[in-house]
Amino acid sequence: MAWDEAARAAHQAQLTEEKARWDAETARRYDTPGEGMFEPGLLQATAGFLYSLAGGGKALELAVGTGRVALPLAELGVEVHGQDLSPAMLARLRGKPGGQGLRLALGDMATHFMGEGYALVYVVFNSISNLLSQQAQAACFRNAARHLRPGGHFVVENFVPQLRHLPPGINALVTMSSPGYFCVDSYDLLHQRLVSHHFHFGEGQEARLFRSPHRYLWPAEMDLMASQAGLSLAQRHADWHKAPFTADSASQVAVYVRDR
Numbered sequence: 001m002a003w004d005e006a007a008r009a010a011h012q013a014q015l016t017e018e019k020a021r022w023d024a025e026t027a028r029r030y031d032t033p034g035e036g037m038f039e040p041g042l043l044q045a046t047a048g049f050l051y052s053l054a055g056g057g058k059a060l061e062l063a064v065g066t067g068r069v070a071l072p073l074a075e076l077g078v079e080v081h082g083q084d085l086s087p088a089m090l091a092r093l094r095g096k097p098g099g100q101g102l103r104l105a106l107g108d109m110a111t112h113f114m115g116e117g118y119a120l121v122y123v124v125f126n127s128i129s130n131l132l133s134q135q136a137q138a139a140c141f142r143n144a145a146r147h148l149r150p151g152g153h154f155v156v157e158n159f160v161p162q163l164r165h166l167p168p169g170i171n172a173l174v175t176m177s178s179p180g181y182f183c184v185d186s187y188d189l190l191h192q193r194l195v196s197h198h199f200h201f202g203e204g205q206e207a208r209l210f211r212s213p214h215r216y217l218w219p220a221e222m223d224l225m226a227s228q229a230g231l232s233l234a235q236r237h238a239d240w241h242k243a244p245f246t247a248d249s250a251s252q253v254a255v256y257v258r259d260r
């Protein structure tokens with residue numbers, strides 16, 4: 001699944017947009033300490049899962065963001081490196097306790113090379129779907145593989161598209177709802193994309209909207225990209241607690257191993 005010129009040019013344009021999306025304001029609002037994706041039990045399970053795969057070797061997080069997972073993993077004693085497209089997200093990470101101790105770089109997860117010999121490479125919280133083409137996502141698998149030592153692991157946490165929940169003729173779903181917050185995903189079935197619309201609002205008339213575009217990936221498509229990159233599926237769970245992955249799972253934690 002090589003890049004053609006058109007795909008490469010489209011990817012570069014998307015990177016520019018993506019970098020603008022993850023600006024200083026988004027980075028400032030990103031962390032929700034103790035809640036949501038920052039809930040301590042979730043972080044403990046995530047870091048514990050990754051720790052056991054690192055097996056004493058070094059780890060690389062693609063699209064590391066503000067270090068939500070990288071920092072707790074480093075606290076367990078793993079040497080963690082990270083890369084991200086957004087200077088603002090990396091600046092937040094560098095400003096946190098422990099952030100200065102991580103080797104961090106600006107770069108595109110599809111192409112940026114940090115060096116060989118990693119025991120573990122991972123990309124979590126649906127970040128691989130921020131790559132908006134099949135070519136870019138396949139390139140990300142190849143990029144992960146070339147960082148890994150033989151027998152090393154690539155872990156991908158990604159949502160499973162919920163197309164069965166779309167009523168006929170309707171192309172959007174409310175996927176999360178809590179006081180003061182809704183997330184609505186609108187689907188473009190032809191191009192295998194969706195846009196998540198995150199609405200934050202109070203009692204008044206005003207709302208704040210953050211939109212993120214994604215290219216959704218089917219589990220079997222991920223496995224094919226992996227095999228083309230020299231990786232084999234070793235485990236697939238529904239979450240970081242290793243709940244069984246079923247036909248109804250809305251998310252997955254897939255573990256690939258680099259062929260020897």
Ligand SMILES: C[S@@+](CC[C@H](N)C(=O)[O-])C[C@H]1O[C@@H](n2cnc3c(N)ncnc32)[C@H](O)[C@@H]1O
Pocket residue numbers: 015018022062063064065066067068069083084085086089107108109110124125126127130131
């Ligand atoms: C949902 S956040 C996840 C951050 C972190 N991994 C976490 O779990 O909290 C998505 C991150 O992907 C980064 N990102 C988007 N496209 C990228 C790309 N092509 N290469 C590297 N990072 C990218 C964004 O800057 C952002 O930090």
